Amino acid sequence: MAENLIVEILDAQGNPCADGEIGEVVVSNLHNFATPLLRYALGDHAEVGGPCPCGRHLPTLRRLLGRSRNMLRYPDGSRRWPCGFDPFRQIAPAIRQFQMIQSHLEQLELRLVASQPLTVPQQAALVELIQRALPPPSA
Incomplete structure (x- = not known):
């Protein structure tokens, strides 16, 4: 510095x-x-x-x-950083860019730019990755 x-x-x-x-x-x-x-x-x-x-x-x-x-807000009031780009690239190397949008406390939208369409297993793996990173919805 x-x-x-x-x-x-x-x-x-x-x-x-x-x-x-x-x-x-x-x-x-x-x-x-x-x-x-x-x-x-x-x-x-x-x-x-x-x-x-x-x-x-x-x-x-x-x-x-x-x-x-840019931190994600959780229902318990805590805030955490969204996962970085590497986990997405490991699941689907075709992903070039991503954007996470949290419009509601318990709703997260993931937008992707990929050089080719993702396979169904890749899509499922991405959903699982995000679900593991986020707490379950409050009852």
């Missing part, structure tokens, strides 16, 4: 996350002399990385997870 920024990964209480923990990305610009030092909460979440093998002591990120608004 850049030397003219302070990049922090903070938990829900505003405390710094340790290596391997996930939190919100907060950035402060150290190069702007015209305004006070501001901490910008970007709405992104990331996982804190370990020390850089190059020997520099700047913070590292292991992975970016995405925006808070």
